[in-house]
Amino acid sequence: MSNINISLPESMKVFVEEQVAEGGYGSVSEYLQELITQDQKRKMQEHIEELLIAGLESGEAIEINDEWWQQKRTQLINQLHQEK
Template sequence: MSSINISLPEVMQAFVEEQVVQGGYGSISEYLQALISQDQKRKAQNKIEEDLIAGLESGEVIEVNDEWWEQKRTHLINQLHEDK
């Protein structure tokens, strides 16, 4: 694992140290790793939401029901057989 040195104003350092104690973290590094992990998850979730919205706005609206899925399944199976 590599390390990063950061400089914080005293007020922020005190806040971080308080969060470590209150949050039950073993160290400042653990606390910062948790914050970074939460940020990564949040950004991944935002990307998924953006992709879903783009998909919804990308074309004609169709109703997806059991019949549609069966047609899709049949089409994909036929494609597989044609590719062989």
């Protein structure tokens, strides 16, 4: 694990220490790791939502059913065989 040194104003330092004490964290590092993890999850969720919106806006909707999936599998298998 790597170390990072950060500088905080005294008011933020006090806030972080309070959050550690009240939130059941074992250390400031645990608290900051949790904040970073939450931010990573939030950004990933935003990215997924952007992709979903792009998909919805990408063209006319089609019905996806078992027959469609079978055709898609067949197309992909044929592509793989052609590339070899």
